[in-house]
Amino acid sequence: MRKLTLLALVATFTFATSCKNDKKENAEKEVITEVEEVVTEKAVVKKITAELHAKSGSNVTGNVVFKEENGTVSMTAVLSGLEPGKHAIHLHETADCSSDDGTSSGGHWNPTSEPHGKWGDAAGYHKGDIGNLEADEKGNATITFSTDQWCIGCGDPAKDIVGKAVIVHKGIDDFKTQPTGDAGARVSCAGVIE
Template identity: 65%
Template sequence: MKKSILFTLLLTFSFAISCKKDKKENTKSEVITEEKVVETVTEEVKKIKIKLEPKSDSNVNGSAVFTETEGKVTMVAVFDGLTPGTHAIHLHEKSDCSSPDGKSTGGHWNPTNQQHGKWGDATGYHKGDIGNFEADENGNGTITFSTDQWCIGCGDATKDIIEKAIIVHQGVDDFTTQPTGDAGGRVSCGGIINLE
């Protein structure tokens, strides 16, 4: 009988240890999985292409592409028919290129009421004060300009270039003469109009 009780106790003890071991193994075998969420962000690219036409009895034709991506607008403009040398280029207030001299575009685009100057100068500059570029001996010129101070169709009156004009001048912008930089006549004009 003692053997029987001892056997029963051993069996019970053995079963208890076995159950306890199973519980530990189950705890160890639990795996926590985390789901990773991958979010794809598509950056919107805005683009406007414009043609520039001769003004002030010049032969200056051109085209410009304005592209906005990652909060920056880049302008790439190409011209022909220029006199060789340096020419000023600005954005003007209105996209109206109807007058023969290009003056229907108004003055430089200056929504923050600054003095005329060189782009980025601490003393001030118009949002339309792009600067100067060179025309080669054949009258061809190219300029690339990028800024985060412009936008395409964002509705911010201090940044939005829609309904403005791009003007090429006969002369050089001296960056000091007010309010135009003494850049001379307007020889090419293109309205920045959103056709979409």
């Protein structure tokens, strides 16, 4: 009888230890699975900050920040020194702000050869046709813009904003005059360089 009780005790201990080890292994597998999900869900964020410099005898300065996350690029531009009212802002072909009047940046960025227009218009628009921003009575302005039609450093010539320039104009973009929107002089310029 003593042998049978001892044997039953050893069998119970072995079974309990085995179950405990199985639970531990399963818990470790669950932890690893959770870590893999976190890693695969983590987004890559790209960011470029550029300084806007005064052009055409203006005092318009500021900065612009581009951030790409989950396939969408957001742009935030903060400016000062503008005349109160609306002013056009566009992306231009080349990140070259060396000329006094900003013309070294070329024309509007238009990789798809569309007519100039308002962003999202069915009649067409340039990939650089951002629109207008409004300066307050002190000459300060902020604009935020987001799109999935741009990328940062992806190498796609129809989407990549690296190597382009941000231009702020003296006047308003009328969204119809070709090819510029009749926005007037270029009063500030920033090169978008990675």
